[in-house]
Amino acid sequence: MKQSVIILYLFIMFTACKNNQQQEDTMEAVAAQGDIVNTILTDKDNFYFIDFDNYPDDLNSLPVGIFDSGTGGLTVLKAIVNYDEHKNGSGDLGEDGLRDFNKEAFIYLGDQANMPYGNYAKENKVELLQEHIIKDAQFLMSNKYYNDGSDDKANTNKQAVKVIVVACNTATAYGKEYIEDYLQKAGSNIKVIGVIDAGVRGALNGIAVDEDAIIGVLATAGTVASKGYSNTINTLKKQRSYTGNIEVYSQGGIGIAEAVDEDPDYYDKNIAKPRDGYKGPGLDGEVKIDKSLFDVYNFNFADNRMLCDTEDKTSCSLMQINDAENYVRYHLVSLMENIRLSKTTNQLKSIILGCTHYPYLTNELNQVLEELYNYKTKDGEYVYKDLMAEKITLIDPAVNTAQELFVHLNNESLFNANGDINNSEFYISVVNDKNSNNIIDKNGRFPYDYKYGRIEGQIQEYVKVVPFSRKNISADILNRFEQQIPFVYDLMKNYNRNNEKTQNLKEKEKI
Numbered sequence: 041m042k043q044s045v046i047i048l049y050l051f052i053m054f055t056a057c058k059n060n061q062q063q064e065d066t067m068e069a070v071a072a073q074g075d076i077v078n079t080i081l082t083d084k085d086n087f088y089f090i091d092f093d094n095y096p097d098d099l100n101s102l103p104v105g106i107f108d109s110g111t112g113g114l115t116v117l118k119a120i121v122n123y124d125e126h127k128n129g130s131g132d133l134g135e136d137g138l139r140d141f142n143k144e145a146f147i148y149l150g151d152q153a154n155m156p157y158g159n160y161a162k163e164n165k166v167e168l169l170q171e172h173i174i175k176d177a178q179f180l181m182s183n184k185y186y187n188d189g190s191d192d193k194a195n196t197n198k199q200a201v202k203v204i205v206v207a208c209n210t211a212t213a214y215g216k217e218y219i220e221d222y223l224q225k226a227g228s229n230i231k232v233i234g235v236i237d238a239g240v241r242g243a244l245n246g247i248a249v250d251e252d253a254i255i256g257v258l259a260t261a262g263t264v265a266s267k268g269y270s271n272t273i274n275t276l277k278k279q280r281s282y283t284g285n286i287e288v289y290s291q292g293g294i295g296i297a298e299a300v301d302e303d304p305d306y307y308d309k310n311i312a313k314p315r316d317g318y319k320g321p322g323l324d325g326e327v328k329i330d331k332s333l334f335d336v337y338n339f340n341f342a343d344n345r346m347l348c349d350t351e352d353k354t355s356c357s358l359m360q361i362n363d364a365e366n367y368v369r370y371h372l373v374s375l376m377e378n379i380r381l382s383k384t385t386n387q388l389k390s391i392i393l394g395c396t397h398y399p400y401l402t403n404e405l406n407q408v409l410e411e412l413y414n415y416k417t418k419d420g421e422y423v424y425k426d427l428m429a430e431k432i433t434l435i436d437p438a439v440n441t442a443q444e445l446f447v448h449l450n451n452e453s454l455f456n457a458n459g460d461i462n463n464s465e466f467y468i469s470v471v472n473d474k475n476s477n478n479i480i481d482k483n484g485r486f487p488y489d490y491k492y493g494r495i496e497g498q499i500q501e502y503v504k505v506v507p508f509s510r511k512n513i514s515a516d517i518l519n520r521f522e523q524q525i526p527f528v529y530d531l532m533k534n535y536n537r538n539n540e541k542t543q544n545l546k547e548k549e550k551i
Contacts, residue, residue: 080226087184096200102456105204108148108207110150110152111152111468111517114150115525120438120441121464122139123140123439126140141446143460144459145199145459145464146464147199149505150468152469153485153486153503156301158261158263161214161261165496167497168495168496173211186505189471189511203233203448209236213236213263213266235437235438239269240269240273243392244277247284248284250282252285254286256375256379257391257392258290258291258293259394259395260294263394269288273288287384289378289379289388291378294321296397296398297397299364299367315360329361329370333373337370345361345362346360347359372409380423388432389429391432412428461531467506470512471504472504477498507536
């Protein structure tokens, strides 16, 4: 009997130790899985693993990597590919009619399936956003992509990159240092260039050292919440010894970028009445349309650009914005009202376009600013004129970003002497419908609550990255590209043609 008790005791102790060890192993596995950086660096069996010990040595021949939360970053690429501030060959200052980056290929990624990035901070999901940002950088540095969202197997012939341009203000604010830390752990000296510093330099360059002025920042809600622009403005002011009173007023442009990228939570050209799930400004909620400012907004109600629950637009009890220009109107009026109510005596001199989607709307922005400058009350009094420079400069950080890229490649002798800009590639993320954990709506997108409700650290392929095509970009957006970024559009078409030829050859080889 005594011997049986001892055996039973030893069995219990063994089982307990085994269970403890299993729990520890499980916890270690979860910890390893839950760290996207650790996964990329150490988990050789994981889709996201990169073998940095065998990263290409000849950086000069590699493309430049650029990513954004969607297609807005193409405005940054536009500024880069059209940049001509130096004489090719010598590198001396001065235009020569030749693009400075004409021998550089570019790889562009738009993480459209997970956009808008600006909402992650509002939903207390900064860690999830940073995970997306690391995956963006991982894609640019890896060799994998899918031909199509329906493919089960990824291609492994994509080139790595020699520099990463974060063409997204929110990603720069919340993720640039995070990427740099990841690259340091990887032992990589790949440079990361963000757009925020570039935008601030552009704004301050137009203000005298002793001048009083207001700088406006129109950005996503996430970028505004990060205080990335206001903090950088204050830092560079001190570095440049500015003595003037420079004030910063920021406006979170909820809905502008989303309307540009046709996010159905903010814009749907196929509806005529208010719908459930709308996330933009309304008559109720945190971001309100002020009925007393209807005359100032001057919304365009034609063709369902504004949605109302009654035919009489003045008596709406439910109102939704359904047009990019109307979003611009709402946010510029809100910005000017904040400045007016502050009782400042300074003038708004420039507005930093703190989201890469906004340069698509420069005509609309200038039009609304002109209207506000000349807006009078019924008594004939100007409301905003004294608070605005007659011509407010719109600062597009993209040009300064192009300059920073040129300086880096030049200083590090990384220019490609034998490359061709026509070899540029364009990719976009699509929902991975093969991932059984994903929740997907009828439009093939992530519903809002799922998109921002996912838990960081659950390392999985939420999305697949595929080449740009008419399957994943609407005709309206492609038309905008053709009109507003024509050379980038030509590069896209060239890549699409080359990619189709490659896929056709592969299909013939299978036969």
